[in-house]
Amino acid sequence: MKYLDDLAADIEGWKRDGRYRTIKVWESGSGTWMYLNGRRILQMSSNNYLGLTDHPALKKAAIEAIEKYGVGSGSVRTITGTLDIHEQLELELAAFKGTEAALVFQSGFTTNQGALSAILGADDAVISDELNHASIIDGIRLTKAARKIYAHKDMNQLEVVLKNTQKHRKRIIVTDGVFSMDGDIAPLPDIVQLAEAYDAIVYVDDAHASGVLGKNGKGSTDHFGLHGRVHVQIGTLSKAIGAVGGYVAGAQLLKEHLIHSARPFLFSTSQPPAVAATCLAAIRVLRDSSDLVARLWHNADTFRSSLQRLGFDTGASETPIIPIIVGDPIRTTHFSDRLLEEGLFAQSILYPTVAMDKGRVRLIVTAQHTEEDLAFALDSLEKVGREFGLIYIS
Structure with missing residues (x-):
């Protein structure tokens, strides 16, 4: 059929460009060491920053919730899908974040889609950092608002855009808290200062800052001491x-508005009770101890410094997300493949996720990685990095 021929042509093009990859099927749960095709592999591309996927308190909460509620919630939140476990999660999330209220969605991606499309109208303007996550980009596309992009973390350009959009009913500045491909942190104090000067709303996506930045992992707003000054x-x-x-x-009024207007919330079955209970247990683990976050940052800072001493280009990284910039997509893919042969999984990130000449493997250090794990990773990276001419230090 013609449409299949078109799909096949796309796939062949991706293969020629070095951008085609098969999905890895792992044979064990998320952790530092995982099994792939019967081999034990050191995992350094997981978002499991604190190792909570295997935490005893979370597993216990999930099992108890299944016993009490069953495996599903049976409905959307606005019909019969809001159980007391969902309400308790939102109450404790709001307390943890220091806001009036919180509203839980089925995924981080749909949260941005739902929130942006609900609060932005045709008379508004949305002002977005050029390196914001795809979910933000798609959420903006669902609105009729005027769309403005400012160069990455460029506050001078952001101010120009704010000056030129004052005719709009409201302006919303949208930024990642931590940028997922480079691991750098948004200049949130400067953004807030500009927003207050030009009467704009500040909207921060803390996908990679949740559990990472701030006291006990409360996020970028807490990290910079900006409580009450970040609106969403x-x-x-x-x-x-x-x-x-x-x-x-955010505000209680924001929550009430989203309950009535955010389409992913309105038209998706709510979280299974076991998932809600797991998330609630995780928030309590973070609330009660800062040890995991402290260990995460110790590992990340130590490992990044070691990579830089070897001569790797780690870009703008200042968080546990640490890219190694390679460049050409095909070369980047081969670099990732060679690391896997050595027993280290480091996912290649290619165009269009990053610029064509900025292909990289993205390493994510976690609190679970031991000194021995990180030493193994460094040895593998040094060996393969020399093969590829990425480091030259003797």
């Missing part, structure tokens, strides 16, 4: 929290 905080329950889902934290 987006978080994920799918990365450091160890389960799946997303949430909006």
